[in-house]
Structure formats: C-alpha cells, structure tokens
Amino acid sequence: MGIILIIAIVGLAVWLLSQNHEMGKGVFATANPAKVESALEILRKRYASGDIDRDEYETRRRDLAGV
Numbered sequence: 910m911g912i913i914l915i916i917a918i919v920g921l922a923v924w925l926l927s928q929n930h931e932m933g934k935g936v937f938a939t940a941n942p943a944k945v946e947s948a949l950e951i952l953r954k955r956y957a958s959g960d961i962d963r964d965e966y967e968t969r970r971r972d973l974a975g976v
Contacts, residue, residue: 948973
C-alpha cells in the first residue's frame, strides 16, 4: 500500500511540473530567445537614451567584447 502512495505522489508531482511548463511558468520553462536582449543591445540603448556617457559606453563595450 505504501509503494502505491509513493508512486501516486511522484506521478502527481511530475504531472504538475509538466502542466506548469506548458503554461510557460514552470520549473522547466525557458526564456523566449526572441525577447532576450544581448548585453550589447542594452548598453547601446542606455547610451542612446543618455543614461551613460561616451567614456562609460566605450569602456563597457570593450569589456563586453572581451567576454
């Protein structure tokens, strides 16, 4: 009887995780690559909007190029 309960609990957990994954918010969900911006794109936007000056932009761009 105890083994059946354990199997049922494990099965329920697997089912719940798969349901959350299908909804896009589960443990196994991944980010949508089309919506992910690269660090360089973010840096360019910050420079264009005036959040950072040219010196900081150039320094960070060189740092990112070395990565």
